[in-house]
Amino acid sequence: MEPKKKMDIVVIGGGAAGYFGAIRAAAMHPDARVTLLEATRKPLTKVRVSGGGRCNVTHHCFDPAILVQRYPRGGKELRGAFARFQPKDTVAWFESKGVQLKIEGDGRMFPVTDDSKTIIDCLEREVETRGVIIKLGNMVRSIVRGPNGFEINVKIAGDESIVTADAVLLTTGGMPGGFQLAGSLGHTIMAPVPSLFTFVVKDSRIDGLSGISFPEVKGELICGGVTLKQTGPLLITHWGLSGPVILKLSAFGARLLHECDYQAKLHLDFVPHLTALDLEVGLRAEKESRPKQCPANHSLFKVTRRFWSQILPSVGIGPDLPWSDVTRVQMMQLIDTLKHATFQISGKGEFKEEFVTAGGVSLKEIDFRTMQSKICAGLYFAGEILDVDGITGGYNFQNAWTTSWIAGSNILE
Numbered sequence: 001m002e003p004k005k006k007m008d009i010v011v012i013g014g015g016a017a018g019y020f021g022a023i024r025a026a027a028m029h030p031d032a033r034v035t036l037l038e039a040t041r042k043p044l045t046k047v048r049v050s051g052g053g054r055c056n057v058t059h060h061c062f063d064p065a066i067l068v069q070r071y072p073r074g075g076k077e078l079r080g081a082f083a084r085f086q087p088k089d090t091v092a093w094f095e096s097k098g099v100q101l102k103i104e105g106d107g108r109m110f111p112v113t114d115d116s117k118t119i120i121d122c123l124e125r126e127v128e129t130r131g132v133i134i135k136l137g138n139m140v141r142s143i144v145r146g147p148n149g150f151e152i153n154v155k156i157a158g159d160e161s162i163v164t165a166d167a168v169l170l171t172t173g174g175m176p177g178g179f180q181l182a183g184s185l186g187h188t189i190m191a192p193v194p195s196l197f198t199f200v201v202k203d204s205r206i207d208g209l210s211g212i213s214f215p216e217v218k219g220e221l222i223c224g225g226v227t228l229k230q231t232g233p234l235l236i237t238h239w240g241l242s243g244p245v246i247l248k249l250s251a252f253g254a255r256l257l258h259e260c261d262y263q264a265k266l267h268l269d270f271v272p273h274l275t276a277l278d279l280e281v282g283l284r285a286e287k288e289s290r291p292k293q294c295p296a297n298h299s300l301f302k303v304t305r306r307f308w309s310q311i312l313p314s315v316g317i318g319p320d321l322p323w324s325d326v327t328r329v330q331m332m333q334l335i336d337t338l339k340h341a342t343f344q345i346s347g348k349g350e351f352k353e354e355f356v357t358a359g360g361v362s363l364k365e366i367d368f369r370t371m372q373s374k375i376c377a378g379l380y381f382a383g384e385i386l387d388v389d390g391i392t393g394g395y396n397f398q399n400a401w402t403t404s405w406i407a408g409s410n411i412l413e
């Protein structure tokens with residue numbers, strides 16, 4: 001009797017999703033040959049630089065119903081996927097490999113070593129233990145689906161060769177070449193646009209205030225007739241506005257903002273915990289109890305002093321104007337500035353800590369129970385190549401872990 005042919009699983013792309021998927025596939029199919037093809041000589045590059053070199057592995061949010069709300073694209077599809085593999089499973093998986101994760105105050109989870117190398121070493125150790133063949137400097141140029149499997153054209157240092165596979169897991173991230181591969185096999189690619197960025201705002205009310213932060217601000221982004229709302233900390237930067245509230249608005253508004261060429265309006269409520277009436281009562285009390293004092297001398301409503309002194313002139317309250325001379329109109333304008341300040345966004349700024357692309361392989365063409373393509377049997381997808389992206393905080397890696405785990409669990413089934 002002829003010996004049974006060894007099945008070939010080929011993973012394309014050596015990022016978080018590729019490594020995790022290859023490890024899972026090899027664990028599920030110890031008799032198969034699992035080969036990972038990575039174009040560059042340095043795999044796991046994004047893991048290395050992620051989270052400022054500390055790697056924000058996941059988020060301490062173990063309720064799939066809440067978790068999915070952190071994904072501007074893909075939340076609906078990930079609902080069932082998180083029932084199979086969610087942040088709790090990520091934590092348990094790394095722990096089972098000797099890597100402890102810790103939770104920061106805002107819910108982000110990092111290795112206790114505060115070093116992304118810990119995650120890289122763990123993934124490298126696991127591929128070795130599972131016998132995954134890692135081929136670096138192997139750039140996949142084309143994939144053809146034949147009656148007996150896949151033929152993969154690979155460029156290695158100027159030479160071309162063909163690799164065959166019974167099943168393929170495509171994890172090429174947000175790279176255009178990967179989108180072309182998926183497209184050539186019949187998939188629709190949702191146009192890639194940047195997500196997670198800061199807003200360029202030139203406005204005298206924030207000029208020179210770089211570094212000032214607000215613990216909680218309510219933001220309303222108005223773009224192309226649509227209004228998006230988010231709440232969170234705000235940071236004033238050299239070029240405009242940043243911080244979690246802005247990053248969330250940029251992620252949920254990624255497509256809209258791209259269509260509007262990053263020209264939009266932003267309303268900010270700097271004191272969302274207080275109503276306009278609370279502010280009016282507070283200002284009146286101040287005017288009555290300290291008529292000779294100048295408003296510029298001390299800030300109210302826990303607004304930072306520098307910001308307070310900067311907004312007063314914008315409503316005509318100079319540094320030497322006493323409370324007794326502050327008019328009702330000026331008080332109303334001050335309330336409006338604090339509760340409903342309008343800023344003009346004039347461009348897209350950088351967010352160096354995390355860079356993510358919205359867009360990728362259309363989710364309608366993927367069976368999220370297995371991560372197999374509905375168009376090309378035997379082809380699986382995971383990670384950022386999909387039209388899935390999360391807000392900042394470990395959600396993008398969680399998408400990579402979850403989808404690649406499911407793909408690796410179901411490949412060859």
Ligand SMILES: Cc1cc2nc3c(=O)[nH]c(=O)nc-3n(C[C@H](O)[C@H](O)[C@H](O)COP(=O)(O)OP(=O)(O)OC[C@H]3O[C@@H](n4cnc5c(N)ncnc54)[C@H](O)[C@@H]3O)c2cc1C
Pocket residue numbers: 012013014015016017018037038039040042043044045046047049050051052055056057058138139140141171172173174175177178352353354355356382383384385393394395396397398400
């Ligand atoms: C600076 C930065 C910091 C980040 N920090 C965080 C963070 O702290 N937390 C978080 O959740 N997310 C973070 N992200 C996002 C996160 O890194 C990505 O969502 C995640 O790495 C996506 O993993 P992936 O495996 O799908 O794709 P990638 O990591 O992009 O890997 C794709 C791999 O495929 C290879 N490849 C591409 N085309 C081919 C081809 N034709 N043939 C062979 N190989 C190919 C590429 O070389 C690459 O190695 C960060 C991103 C950046 C850029």
